[in-house]
Amino acid sequence: MKGVERHYEMPSGVVKALDGIDLTVKEGERVILLGPSGSGKTTLLNCLSALDSPTSGTYTFGGDEVPSQNSEQMTKFRRNNIGYVFQFFNLLQDLTVLENVLLIQELAGAKDVARAKELLSMVGLSEEVDRFPGEISGGQQQRVAIARSLSKRPRLLLGDELTGNLDSETSASVMQALIESCEKENITAVFVTHDEKLTKYATRVIRLDSGKIISDETTQEA
Amino acid sequence: MSSLLTKRLYRNFLRNKLRLATVILMVSIAVFAGITFGGYASNLEHVYDVMYEDDEQGTNLGDLWIDNKTTVWSKQDADDFCDALASNWQSSYPSLDACESRLILNGAMYLNSSDDGIAGIWHGVSSTDTIDRLWFPDTNCCPGEQATTDTQIVLDAHVLDTIDVGLGDEIYVGVGEGKVVFTVTGFAFHPMHVYFAPEGSIFPPEEGTFVVGYLTDEGMARLSNNTLASANTIMIDIEGTPKFDLPNTDEFEGEELAAIKQTFVQTAEESGLSGRIMDRGEQAPVEFLRQDLEGAKQTVVPFTVMISVISCIVIVLTLQRFIQSQAREIAILRTLGIPRSSLMVGYLMAPFSIGALGCLVGGLLGPYGMNFMLDFYEDIIGLPIVERSLPTSLFVTVMSATMFVVMISGIVPAYRIARLQPLSILSGSNDVRVGSSFLQRLTNKMPTMVGLSIRSSLRKPIRLSMTLLAVGISLMLFGSIQMMTGSLEETIVGNLEDEQSWDVQVYIQSGGEADVIAWAQENNAEYEILIEVPYGQIVDSSNTIRSLYLVGLEGYGEASMRHVNLIKGSLPTTDGQATEVLIDEGIAEFVGLEVGTSTSITIGTTEVDVDIVGITRGELQRTMYFVRSDLAQSSGVNATSVYLSFDEAGGVDDELSSISSGIIERESLLRGIKSLLEQQTNALIVMMGLGILFATAVLFNTLIMNISERDTELATLRVLGASTKQLTMILFVESLLIGVLGGLFGVVFAFLGAVGLAASFSSWQFFFPVVLDSYVAFRLLLVIIFISIATLPVGVYRLRKMDLVEKVKEFSN
Incomplete structure (x- = not known):
């Protein structure tokens, strides 16, 4: 990202959610974005995932410019490159654990039952594949969400407060499962969180305030 | 405090304009239908009584008749019969008010001396007659006055707009004995010809191909070359109206008339008169109308119930969903310490306002609907409905029943939500549900997207069942009429159209066939x-x-x-x-x-x-x-x-007309039957229209509710990379599935409805066979599938309009 800005027109005036972001994420890095509410971290994540379009600046991914105007092209970009884990898991209640994973593969046009089961096994859910989301715990659901987001081999995994709805013990196990999966699959990851304790899982910690990067620290080698 | 809460609720409702409009529309339709059909049935109740009444305005319909159209009785024969009957009359009977005779003959009318002629019935009725008189109602329908001389004729008012003839015009009339000129002095109705069809025919012929004329005794004598006051029909009028047996019931209602009728039969035998002896129940034109009226009234009840049920289902489903969508706000307000009772005030006021507005709209439109239906019935029968009224009790009943449903639909879900723990709503644990293992097993071999579509369609079984029920009932309204008409067309029209090879049917007086055969041989027919x-x-x-x-x-x-x-x-x-x-x-x-x-x-x-x-x-x-x-x-x-x-060049000519007493063309008869079926279908077109409107509203309502409830799910898939095309396909499969289920359900309901309708209409006089017409069934199925799939653009529009950034924010809050 180079000189990325995201402005919102509000009745009170223009809000600069992102104000000149210069950011390069290398392959295999696990970046955590920290910052107070309104600092711009979720907006940055949305721009990274092509859910939102920068007002100005450039965003390239693997050397190619990321589409920012055409909704279908932005969706295609996400489908081919991005995995996403939500705070509230957002699993489909009518599908079993396994089917939730398979659906994303189907959408990406590469259904692979063996890989789906392998991923579920990797996050410790090999016994739960035929259960519905409503039948398993929150931590287990978030692990399903992780397996789901990895199932299509995304190049970039994004997570927004992905442990925000879990207790600390469950958070730790979910993050552990996530890091192991990312390492094993060599997936680059960017997570947004308020929780300083999660920085230990990152290779790089970026702090934002008022839409600007105020610190960028590499904590361990990717 | 509660006024602010109520204001909040009203503003919230107003933000959901489409949903609000749906509920108000359905309330309006329920009230409109109730008033329209209730008022229609109530006004039909006395439509014929006014005309049959024995007063200055009425026609004084007879009580017993004897007729024999194959013979002619002299005036002496008729007088002797009446005298004998008077002397046989028992003192225990109500008094015999009158005994009169008529000559009624089949014939033809010619607008000029050279045209082909229009089949007709010539009916002797003098201005001094007291039974079965002519009716000139106090409306603008019927100009002129009764014929008083042997050169005057009154034509039946049914032909006013169908045959180009007016007051003072001269017409030619024949009964197979040449043509005689008469001057038209008026247009009127007659109780025996309100059902405007030739004797023995159940179908009114095509407009302009049949006429009835009313002449004086002298006029009939001049026309038929019979002696003055010859007759082939004798009728009596008894004081009051003794009850007669209704042919379409199993019970015998004619106890009051039975002994009198026996005396009538015995007197006819003693007087040497042979012929049909009929009371009102056996007098076909009178009985046809009574049964038609009864059928029309009977139809109104189930149709009104059906409309009410559908309206209720939509109101219940929509209001319930409406209130449920408030669950989060209710939970927040409860968390802030607002008591349940304060919240409930708003949820009492809102449905009341919605119901009141719907009742107002329906109540204002209802009388128009009623008059439209009555006008339609007038058009079909061709008889003015003179007295119309709308009872206040009908308004009260319809509106209070509708308001009850609206209030219950609004209050019950609000009360349930208000009783839930706010935390369970706010944490979302209230929404957590477990998918169906049965559906999972059923669809696990399918592609996951297809499986998801099927499971999503069936995830709310109660809503789906109510939707299918409502669609089924809607199709009962729309499809059963089509199925019955289709069945009648296939059996009756099909038989006449494809299986008969005659071109014209030439009616003759006794012994007249030889002349017609000679004509046919001469003309290669x-x-x-x-x-x-x-x-x-x-x-x-x-x-x-x-x-x-x-x-x-x-x-x-x-x-x-x-x-x-x-x-x-x-x-x-x-x-x-x-x-x-x-x-x-x-x-x-x-x-x-x-x-x-x-x-x-x-x-x-x-x-x-x-x-x-x-x-x-x-x-x-x-x-x-x-x-x-x-x-x-x-x-x-x-x-x-x-x-x-006929061969290609052949056809009816003047000679054939003059030797016949009426000619009916098969094509004309066919058009008449088709027109009758069309009229009968049109008579129910309001109900059919409401049926299809309901089916559309119900399906749209449910599918849109389904889609709107799935915003989160669809947004998730969209964020995870599902294209619009892929999501459209999921929605398409859902719509198709619900459409097919609804369509199949609807076809079954429509067939059952057709069987029920046919059974309620069928009697000795009319028998309606019901044959499942696969074409109609298939068409109904396609209509429902089409309506269902037509909701797809709404879903796609929502998908395209979806603000994913906002949705993702919601996921994290």
Whole structure:
């Protein structure tokens, strides 16, 4: 990202959610974005995932410019490159654990039952594949969400407060499962969180305030 | 505090304009339908009573009749009968107010001396007659006055807009004895011709091809070359209206009239008069109308119930969903410490306001709907409905019932939500549900996207069941009428259109067939003589004497010009010991006769044993088919008409007109039947329209609710990379599935509705067969699938409009 800005027109005036972001994420890095509410971290994540379009600046991914105007092209970009884990898991209640994973593969046009089961096994859910989301715990659901987001081999995994709805013990196990999966699959990851304790899982910690990067620290080698 | 809460709720409701409009619309429709159909039924109640009344305005419909159209009685015969009846009259009977005679003849009318003529009935009725008088209602319908001289004629008001003739015009009239000129002095209705069809025909002919004229006794004598006051019909008027038996019921209601009728029969025998003796229930034109009216009123009740049920389902589903969408706000307000009672005030006020607004709209439009229906009935029967009113009690009943449903639909879900723990709503644990294992097993071999579509469609079984029920009932309204009409078209029109080869049916006076045959031979026309007489009688399974329409055909099979649709047995021959006959399926059902059984019938005064050799389909009235020679022997009538089939150049000419007493073209008859079926369908078009409107509203409502509830799910998939095309496909499969389920459900309901309608309409006089018409069924299925899929653009529009950034924010809050 180079000189990325995201402005919102509000009745009170223009809000600069992102104000000149210069950011390069290398392959295999696990970046955590920290910052107070309104600092711009979720907006940055949305721009990274092509859910939102920068007002100005450039965003390239693997050397190619990321589409920012055409909704279908932005969706295609996400489908081919991005995995996403939500705070509230957002699993489909009518599908079993396994089917939730398979659906994303189907959408990406590469259904692979063996890989789906392998991923579920990797996050410790090999016994739960035929259960519905409503039948398993929150931590287990978030692990399903992780397996789901990895199932299509995304190049970039994004997570927004992905442990925000879990207790600390469950958070730790979910993050552990996530890091192991990312390492094993060599997936680059960017997570947004308020929780300083999660920085230990990152290779790089970026702090934002008022839409600007105020610190960028590499904590361990990717 | 509560006023602010109520204000909040109102603003929230107003933000959901589409949903709010749906509920108000359905309340309005429920009230509109209730008032329209309730008012219609209430006004129909007395529509004929006004005309039949024995007062200055009414026609004083007779109570008993004897007629014989194959003979003519002299004035002396008629007077002797009346005198004998007066002397036989028992003192215990209500008084005999009048005994009068009429001459009624079939014939034709010509607007000028050279045209082909219009089939007609010429009915003697003088201004001094007191029974079955002419009716000039106090509306603008009927100009002129009654004929008073032997050169004047009054035409039936039914022809006012269909035949180009006016007051003071001269017309030519014939009864097979040449043409006589009369001057038109007026247009009026007559109780025997309100059902405007030739005698014996259940179908009103095509407009402009049939006429009835009313002449003085002198005029009839001049027309027919009979002596003055000759008659073929005698009628009596009894004080009050003694109850007569209703032919379409199993009970015998005619106790009051039974003894009098017996005296009437006995007097006729003593006076040497033979003919049909009829009370009001047996007088076909009167009974047709009574049953038609009863059918119209009967139809109103189930249709109103159906409309109310559908409206209720939509109101319940929509309001429930509406209130449920408030769950989060209710939980927040409860968390802030607002008591349940304060919250509930708003949830009492909101449904009340919605219901009141809907009632106001429906209440204002209802009277228009009622008048539209009454106007329609007027158009069909051709008779003005003079007195119209709308009882206040109807408004009160309809509106209070509707308000009750609205209030309950609004209050119950709000109360339930208000009772839930706010935390469980705010944490979302209240929404957590477990998918169905059964559906999972059923669809686990399918692609996940297809499985998801199917499971999503079926995830709310109660809503889906109610939707299918509402669609089913909607199709009962829309489809059952179509199915019944389709069935009638297939059996009756199809038979006449495809299976008969005659071009015209030439009616004749007794012995007139020889002239018509001679004409046919001269003009290279093929001919076939036949007998059609309406005076057969049979005793049915409830021991009631029923009238039979007897038909004698020269032969059956390929060589005959009139084919019968034989559904069981074989065709009659003259080979058997007893007379072989065919009966229509209505007789088979009502009398309980089967192929191979024998029974007795009465033809005039002669009892005849017949063997049933086959059963036919396609006759609305109860018909028994004979070989003509057998019927001629039993009835003493050799022929009543002749079928003619022309070559390409052939057709009716002046000579044929002058030797006939009426000519009916098959094409014209066909158009008349089609027009009647169309009219009957049109009469129910409001209900059909409401049916399809409901089916659309119900499906749209449910599918849109389904889609809006799935915003989160669809947004998730969209964030995870599902394209619009992929999501559209999921929605398409859902719509298709619900459409197919709804369509199948609807077809079953429509068929059951058609069977129910046919059963309620069917009686001895009218029998409606119901045959499942696959074309109609398929069309209904397609209509529902189309409506269902038509919601797709709304779903796609929502998908495209979806703000994913906002949705993702919601996921994290």
